[in-house]
Amino acid sequence: MDLPIYFISDIHLSLNLTDREKQRQKKLFDFFNEIKNTGGTLVINGDLFDFYFEYKNVIPKVFFKFYHELMKVRESGIEVHYVLGNHDFWVKDFITEQLFDKTYFSDTSFEVNNTKIYVTHGDGYLSWDRGYRALRKIIRSKLFINLYGMLHPRIGYAIGNFVSKKGGNYLHSAERNKKISDEMSIHAKKKIDQGFDYFISGHYHQAEDRKLNDGNMIILGDWLSFFTYAKYDGSEIKLHKWKEI
Numbered sequence: 001m002d003l004p005i006y007f008i009s010d011i012h013l014s015l016n017l018t019d020r021e022k023q024r025q026k027k028l029f030d031f032f033n034e035i036k037n038t039g040g041t042l043v044i045n046g047d048l049f050d051f052y053f054e055y056k057n058v059i060p061k062v063f064f065k066f067y068h069e070l071m072k073v074r075e076s077g078i079e080v081h082y083v084l085g086n087h088d089f090w091v092k093d094f095i096t097e098q099l100f101d102k103t104y105f106s107d108t109s110f111e112v113n114n115t116k117i118y119v120t121h122g123d124g125y126l127s128w129d130r131g132y133r134a135l136r137k138i139i140r141s142k143l144f145i146n147l148y149g150m151l152h153p154r155i156g157y158a159i160g161n162f163v164s165k166k167g168g169n170y171l172h173s174a175e176r177n178k179k180i181s182d183e184m185s186i187h188a189k190k191k192i193d194q195g196f197d198y199f200i201s202g203h204y205h206q207a208e209d210r211k212l213n214d215g216n217m218i219i220l221g222d223w224l225s226f227f228t229y230a231k232y233d234g235s236e237i238k239l240h241k242w243k244e245i
């Protein structure tokens with residue numbers, strides 16, 4: 001993987017292309033331009049789309065501008081990797097074969113420059129998320145996906161639009177954030193004790209870089225209110241805030 005490696009997550013591209021959404025996406029595309037200038041690799045760590053379901057022959061047109069901007073990044077020689085999140089798990093070959101260099105259906109890890117990096121979207125980790133883990137098994141099953149795929153796209157996307165938060169607020173109280181971060185750090189510590197240098201998670205819409213024993217847990221924030229990204233320059237991974245333009 002070429003350096004630097006950029007990590008972002010939780011962009012939640014909306015099904016509704018309002019002026020506000022277009023402005024928000026412009027920030028992302030400015031960030032893409034920066035990556036084109038520096039070279040390197042981009043890892044999108046889940047919840048890129050607020051809702052995504054790929055039919056065998058149909059892809060959502062609302063993300064056309066994004067597809068185009070992403071292809072420009074790749075055509076400039078940047079590899080783009082995509083770790084699927086809980087909002088955008090339902091992909092087929094348009095995502096895996098055409099849009100991204102590599103797509104991961106579960107946690108993954110990279111070793112670059114003797115640095116071991118564990119990457120997870122982060123959903124399903126919390127001890128109190130038992131109900132969600134059961135639901136996740138069902139909605140990721142072949143049967144569910146096949147049945148959902150039989151719905152007319154107009155209906156499939158109407159349901160998606162209903163269940164997605166429509167670009168709403170994902171911010172939580174400081175108290176809840178701390179509880180989540182403490183719990184995630186237990187899982188991160190396990191990986192770090194196994195020899196990983198970094199444990200990188202998305203999903204929780206909070207931005208944090210926490211030192212744990214010989215490594216760090218990084219929670220990536222989001223591109224709704226934080227506009228944060230992590231960057232590995234070959235020696236360390238640091239969390240940054242994208243400059244306002």
Ligand SMILES: [Mn+2]
Pocket residue numbers: 046047085086087121123202203204
């Ligand atoms: Mn998520």
